[in-house]
Amino acid sequence: MARAPVAIATRTSASSPVGGTGAGRHRHQDQRLLPRPETGGQQGVPTASTPSAPPPTVPPAPAGDPRDAGAGRPPAPVSPGGARPDTWAPHAPARADSSSRSQDAPPVAPTSAGSGPAGLVPTAPASTVPRERPSVAHVGSGPPTYDAEPTQLPAADADALDDLVPDSVLDGARYGSSTLRAVSVRGDSARYRGEPRRDALLTARFGTGEEALVLVAMATGARATPGAHRAAAEACRWIGRAVGRSHGRLAEDIRAARRGDLKSGLHRLTDRSLGKLRASAAEQGVEPEDYTASLRCLLLTADPECRTRVFFGVGDGGLFRLRDGEWQDIEPRPGDATGEPVVGFGSLPHETPEGDRLTMDLGITTPPSPYEPAPAPPRAPFRFRASVARPGDTLLLCTGGLADPLRGEPDLCEHLTTRWSTGGPPGLAAFLADTQVRVKGYADDRTAAAVWEA
Numbered sequence: 001m002a003r004a005p006v007a008i009a010t011r012t013s014a015s016s017p018v019g020g021t022g023a024g025r026h027r028h029q030d031q032r033l034l035p036r037p038e039t040g041g042q043q044g045v046p047t048a049s050t051p052s053a054p055p056p057t058v059p060p061a062p063a064g065d066p067r068d069a070g071a072g073r074p075p076a077p078v079s080p081g082g083a084r085p086d087t088w089a090p091h092a093p094a095r096a097d098s099s100s101r102s103q104d105a106p107p108v109a110p111t112s113a114g115s116g117p118a119g120l121v122p123t124a125p126a127s128t129v130p131r132e133r134p135s136v137a138h139v140g141s142g143p144p145t146y147d148a149e150p151t152q153l154p155a156a157d158a159d160a161l162d163d164l165v166p167d168s169v170l171d172g173a174r175y176g177s178s179t180l181r182a183v184s185v186r187g188d189s190a191r192y193r194g195e196p197r198r199d200a201l202l203t204a205r206f207g208t209g210e211e212a213l214v215l216v217a218m219a220t221g222a223r224a225t226p227g228a229h230r231a232a233a234e235a236c237r238w239i240g241r242a243v244g245r246s247h248g249r250l251a252e253d254i255r256a257a258r259r260g261d262l263k264s265g266l267h268r269l270t271d272r273s274l275g276k277l278r279a280s281a282a283e284q285g286v287e288p289e290d291y292t293a294s295l296r297c298l299l300l301t302a303d304p305e306c307r308t309r310v311f312f313g314v315g316d317g318g319l320f321r322l323r324d325g326e327w328q329d330i331e332p333r334p335g336d337a338t339g340e341p342v343v344g345f346g347s348l349p350h351e352t353p354e355g356d357r358l359t360m361d362l363g364i365t366t367p368p369s370p371y372e373p374a375p376a377p378p379r380a381p382f383r384f385r386a387s388v389a390r391p392g393d394t395l396l397l398c399t400g401g402l403a404d405p406l407r408g409e410p411d412l413c414e415h416l417t418t419r420w421s422t423g424g425p426p427g428l429a430a431f432l433a434d435t436q437v438r439v440k441g442y443a444d445d446r447t448a449a450a451v452w453e454a
Contacts, residue, residue, distance in 0.1 A: 140411055165233075175205075178451045181426065183449075196229045200220075204244065211301075215239075215240060218297075219232040219236050219295045238276050243269065255306050257308055262386060296311070299311075307388050321396070332384060401444035412437065
């Protein structure tokens, strides 16, 4: 009596925004043998509504025929879903038919009576097959209103083509014990309206060998201003020049863990860079508030023995850490030099021998004279953090376009935890897919840099 064919169904989170609730979201590799669903009379596959035809009469093979041992038998066809799947494919939909199979299970072929227990095709051991990581297009209560892909290009000026900004920028590197991934993507709203990306991204290496210093700078221009993308790009260039000219001293301070020196020095470099941005606004005849940008930066050395990671910047955004499967919001408060204790922090105290605090280190300026013009509106406070990374950590620095949904939508945190907790750092294309998972109600540009610790 012929045995009914079987199919291996895999529960993945690709068929739904998150793939269940609670702990069930993380069991995407759970496998179960289920009867093959009806396919509407698919050729060669008996269904519940179509009776199976009797097997054809096959004459017995002559003695010694190699077919007795299965030699020369053509391999069973393998569906596209079971042959070298791209486990990092962005927005890969779940396959509802029998071609959707687990990566750890062998393909199944229809069999006739007497052809063996289940007609399984021999494959490599399951341990040699890479585990699939689920990928989704969006999380949350429903799909966003805007299209998932770009629709309109920004308007171009024939005499200012250098002013054009690409929709997406992607970069990465590996130095010492860390692997870097960085991306900047135009938001859904800007894609729909044909506006340029207001976020800018700069990744740069200064120096060579273990003395090298890696800088990641990201900036966001003011909303609803015509030159927002230019202001963001200019802010990144100014801070890049300032860090590049002082990279030797900065790298030495990071390796020596001089937290106080780093904070005061980077504060001056940031103020100087944003001051040049305000001067550029005056040259263009625009208000400083219309030609400004938030600025967030990350510094790390190429020395494999140094795991000190330094963040500094001005403006909105987020600094997060994925440690032991849990996300931590470690955005520093304005004016604080926070972070875990680091062996070797030996900077001089920020006070005189008489005990007087130095106002420069506190970021407090001398009160203006009553005869001078009124001071300008207060600028955004300076933020700084220096701490030591642990093996297995993932540090994520991002602009508000990604920080806001991370803080507002737990499903996004859970999805990125599933993607980034196992299997090591993702490739560039996979990182792009991960960071542009959409959330309804969040349509701004997204710029992010993540560092995986070996």
